[in-house]
Amino acid sequence: MADVLSYRPRTGEIPTTPGVYRFSDDSGRVLYVGKAKNLRARLANYFAPLHSLHERTRRMVTTASALEWTVVGTEVEALQLEWTWINEFDPPFNVKFKDDKSYPYLAVTLADEAPRALMTRTAGIRGARYFGPYPQVWAVQQTIELMLKAFPIRTCNNANYKRAMQSGKPCFASQIGRCFGPCSQNVSVEEHRARVDQFVSFMGSQDRKLINKLTAEMKEAAAEQHYEVAAKRRDQVTALTAILEKSAVVLRDTVDIDLFAIEQDELAAAVQMFIVRGGRVRGVRGWMLDKELDVSTGDLIDSVMQTAYTGAAVPPREIIVPELPDDAEAMETWLAGISQRKVRIVAAQRGEKAALLATAAQNAKQALMLYKTRRSSDFVARSKALEDIQEALGMPAAPLRMECYDVSHLSGTNIVASMVVFEDGLPRKDDYRRFSIPESTDDTDSIYRTLMRRLAYLAPSAESDEQQPDPASPTGLEQIEQKRKKFRYQPNLLIVDGGQPQVAAAARALADSGVTGIQLCGIAKRLEEIWLPDSDYPVILPRNSDALFLIQRIRDEAHRFAITHQRARRKKDISSVLSEIPGLGPARVKVLLQHFGSVARLKEATEESISEVRGVGPQLAATIHHHLRA
Template sequence: MSDALSYRPKTGEIPTTPGVYRFRDATGRILYVGKAKNLRARLSNYFAPLHSLHERTRRMVTTATGVEWTVVGTEVEALQLEWMWINEFDPPFNVQFKDDKSYPYLAVTLADEAPRALVTRTEGIKGARYFGPYPKVWAVHETIELMLKAFPIRTCNNANYKRAMQSGKPCFAGQIGRCFGPCSGLVSMEEHRRIVNDFVSFMRSHDKKLINELTQEMKDAAAAQQYEIAGKRRDQVRALNAVLEKSAVVLRDNVDIDLFAIEQDELAAAVQLFIVRGGRIRGVRGWMVDKELDVTTSELIDSMMRTAYNADALPPREIVLPELPDDAEALESWLAERAGRKVRLVAAQRGEKAALLITAGNNAKQALMLYKTRRSSDFVARSKALEDIQDALEMPAAPLRMECYDVSHLSGTNIVASMVVFEDGLPRKDEYRRFNIPESTDDTDSIYQILTRRLAYLKPDSSPADAAQPTAGPAADSGASDAAELEQKRAKFTYQPNLLIVDGGQPQVAAAKRALAESGVTGIQLCGIAKRLEEIWLPDSEYPVILPRNSDALFLIQRIRDEAHRFAITHQRIRRKKDISSILGEIAGLGPARVKVLLQHFGSVARLKVASAAEIADVRGIGPVLAESIYAHLRG
């Protein structure tokens, strides 16, 4: 492949001013829209030697047949124009946000003659005041139920309200005590409007002043022996307190912020938005992102702002982000124009906001994991993934049984490896295996060793007893007391996979190929997955296989690789912990309790080894004599 793109403009032709650029394909379709503070500097990155580009960027620039740009006056104008064109042209290589659901809101139709409270997923009702979004629809209904006890307002739809007003008979909801509009005959239009305003005011600010006033009215009515009024005020106070309890207090009462967290990998990202008003979390919203190009967190934040604050959604005065984007000032100006006031972007480093950001980040991490798991677990998606893997690797049949191997070590010590098994696209955890590797020169040698041991079970002229034993997954084979159970585990280990996957690129695949060739086993396809670009490498292949970034096939292979990595890391940590305990356990007078205290104090054996005898003696429960013994043993 030539490194020269035929449509590459001359460097001197590209302006150095802010602007927006567009890549087009042969049909004229816009593939990608981007903005730049300096067009020449930004576009030069796309026309670097092809071999140095990220694979997905390389795919975009080689698919395109032309690039054009529009110069603007400021970076803010570039941001606005980019946003407009992305919405208009929907370029396939731009970040695509997918809202994971439509969220319910509590809306009050203030523009109506007699405003009503309703649950809706439709934004943009003229004159309505929205509260939310809420994570679940039952949460909105529960809030309305409680609020109606304190502020009885209309809930019936417009048709029922109109019919009731014409007939002079309350609507059905009013007859059963569920609607308290003017049609009920209990309040006038003016009284109802006042109650609605109180409803909106409390939902907006959650000010406890109203609760204090109602509490005082309750006490006054009770003192005057007006027990019916006192009972109503008591019920109102309980309802409002219940609403306050439903909204968790996370920050000070005067804090109104939107807080974003992002969790991402090479192919997808999960975004979580916490809407905080009056120091309380009013709503939670989430998006999933399929990343067609390898975008930075800064670029992802730019796109996230466009998604969050489109249409009628206005930003608060402060937005908390995991990190500030490169064009933070321009983004603040763009948001300020939409809000009609100043908007500040901040990156929380410490304190209450940083703690809330961690919580939002945990939610984003869970959302990403769930998104990938669902894609891998869906039967139709799994079937399509297996078919696509078969086609991409040119296999004679779909890989119904796949095994993936990964190596883990700590600076060349405690070398272990893992084998995970997927059948029909689902994990078979009872057939996972762990390997201990006494000595190895590097990861390729480790891959060769474990595959040699594993493939020994598949040799036509060998019995399982002749092969080196692995360490079993959930329970070690060597620890099994039941001979029948041991034989069953060995039998499972003799099942031949259709596809062997190793974690790594060409060197790891070459080592695996050598082990496969020496074993004499045939009928097994071999490949490796390289982490950085998510490329699939085949033996003796000069170029990798590139699976579409949003394909179920790549998601499935990623999941297998990640599971093998997790399983190897877990085993390596267990080995390391046992080694630490055994090293310290050899010292006379140092039992498990004191070992725990030492490790908690120093954090690791490495730090303990460089500590002086006096520093060790300062640890609770360790005297000078025992400290000298520990010091001598570790230094010896």
């Protein structure tokens, strides 16, 4: 592979102004679209030496055969043109949004003579005011039901409204008590417009002042014995209070913000959007993103906001994000053009908004985990994943049983290894195993030792026939069954967490054990590459393939299993070190660890600082100090 790409333009030919660029292949298909404040500086990153590029970036630039760019006047124009081209060309290396939901909105058609309230998924109704999005249809319908009790307005469609106004007869919805517009013949157009204004004002502000005002009117009407008016105001107060109670109060009443949280790994990202109006969470929206290139959080935020505010959604005055994008000012200008007011993008670091951002981030983390779990658990997806793994690794059959190994340690101490087993693409937790490694030189040696111990149960025995258990005898059969139960069956595929060095160590263990018929590979976490023994180049699985998701899940499960065991051993070792000191029981050990945080810090502490701990006197402090230093 040549280190210089044939289509690379001369540096002097690339302008230093803002612009949008696109890579395309031999057939003319656009592979990637990007924007830049300085085209020359940005494109230079793609034409660095190939070995220094991220693997997926290297794959994109070597697949491409042409590069074009368009110069624009400002960063805002670059933002707009980039979004236009992404929608037009659907480039495979750009971020892919997976949002199978069409979120419902509550809309009020203010441009109509008699505006009506309706649930809609359609963006761009002329003159309409939108509220939401809502997570479910029933949430919109419930809100409309409650709001109509407080502010009865029109709900019938335009054809029925026109027919009722021309004939002078109430519309059908009004006859069954479902429409309260002028078509009911009970209210004038002007009176109805006043109700609509109240409807929109309350939905937009969620202000309790209106409830207080209606409560005062209810009491005044009751005092004057106008009981019908008082009952009407009571019903309005009850409905509006119910609406407020449906929304969680998270911030001050005056706060209107949209908040975005992102949780990502090398191949996918989960986005959670919290819509806060009047200090209350009024809606939640989520996306899953497939990533082809190594995209920064700032670039993801750009793409997410372009998606979120294309359509009916209007940005508020403040948007909270986990990290400011490089073109934050241009994004603010673009959003201000949509909302017709100034918009700020803020990265919350502390306070109540940062706490809400942490909550949204937790939701995003759960969404990403669920997304990956569902992909690997679906039968069709699992079958396709196993077939793709078979094809990618050149296996004679699909790997119905896979074992994955990982090593965990703390600065070379408490070395443990894990073995997790997946059968038919699903975890077989009763076959999981943990290994304690007394000593090792490095991770590759730990992998070798672990696999030699595991493969000993599969290797052909070097003992003579006389020394083998006799399957015909009950005792011999029992020994064979116990041996099988400990490690069950031979895997089709053996996976190690790591790159070429770890795979080489595993291959050496397979060769030394004499076990054959097992395919071996390793997964390098940084670039998600699949390495085979004696191979100079990795196998690159497509970023959105079910095969890579399955291998990732096995690797992550092995890592989780290993680190959990290592932490448990570490905690046990720390407790055992301190419990050997005379006068220290479990309660004092706990207090000491809480105070100093670790045994290492406790070892560095002076006798005076140890004696300051609750329940530890000068004499015991001297004993602890001497014991740990010795």
